[in-house]
Amino acid sequence: MDKNLWEPGGRYHDTNLRDYESYRQEEQQRLQFQHDFAQSALKSGVLVNGGAIVALFTFVGHDKAVISSECLWWSFASFAAGLFFSLGAYVCAFVSQGQLMNWAAAKAMESRGAIADIPLDPAAEANQRSYATWGNRFVWGGLLSSLAGLAGFAGGAAMALAGFS
Template sequence: MSDDPKERWRAVIDSQMSAATADAADRVKNQLALAQEALKALLIANGGAMVALFTFVGNVLSRAPTVRFDFHNLRVAFCLFVIGFTVDLIAYVLAFMSQDRFYNTSMAELERLRSAALIDQPILDQAKEFKLIGQGFGYYFCGLGLALVSVISFALGSVFALAGVLV
């Protein structure tokens, strides 16, 4: 490495640009993994519960019409499963949006570093990066909250479904 400060600075910028590019690539991979794996189980659980509840009640009533169910509790259970499914879909979208903002943060950092390399001076203004990362965390925490609502809806829906069939 050279003793010239500008060359050393250029090497630092190049290194940071490579790191920012690698981070952006990792964010895209994380985005896909989050969207496909983290929320898939909740979609299957709530959606499967809706189908199972209808199937069970329909099969029992077709074979033994005198069996009694508490249809109020069954309606509440079904509504809770629908709520869980719906908020999970919204959480799915928020996961995508959060990762999009994190990716854009990496791209903004890369652009700032490119500009610094062109003028051979550091650019310390990271306002755009901070704004994007703040938005990303906002979407992230909203998505986590909705995923929690989905879990609670599934649990409560299960309780109401059980109460509806054990009359």
């Protein structure tokens, strides 16, 4: 086999390099898609729960509205809880990204140290683990909070529908 094909400038090397760069570019695009979908989901949670509260207030203000007051109260409470958890998901997203940004910065410093052949400080290594751990915990907290917000909306809608007579 001709070794020149595998060396830089060789046909196989160049093809593999192009493939690598293409896949890295696709990876970045998919990360952007994921970011956009997550942001839309967060906005939707706030919108539907807040909108449902406004809709209930509008319905209650109508003089011919007939709804059980207990169901109405539980519906408002459920929508408010859904709104609270949806906003909590935003807070978790903010904190998680701060922690993961700190982790990435620490890893960059580690890489820079490796280039200069400087050993990694054990305290810096512990900080990296801490940033990653807390970042991931807040990611999961945000996901669970979003799901709780969705459950609040579903519960509020069910209670509102159950209260109509």
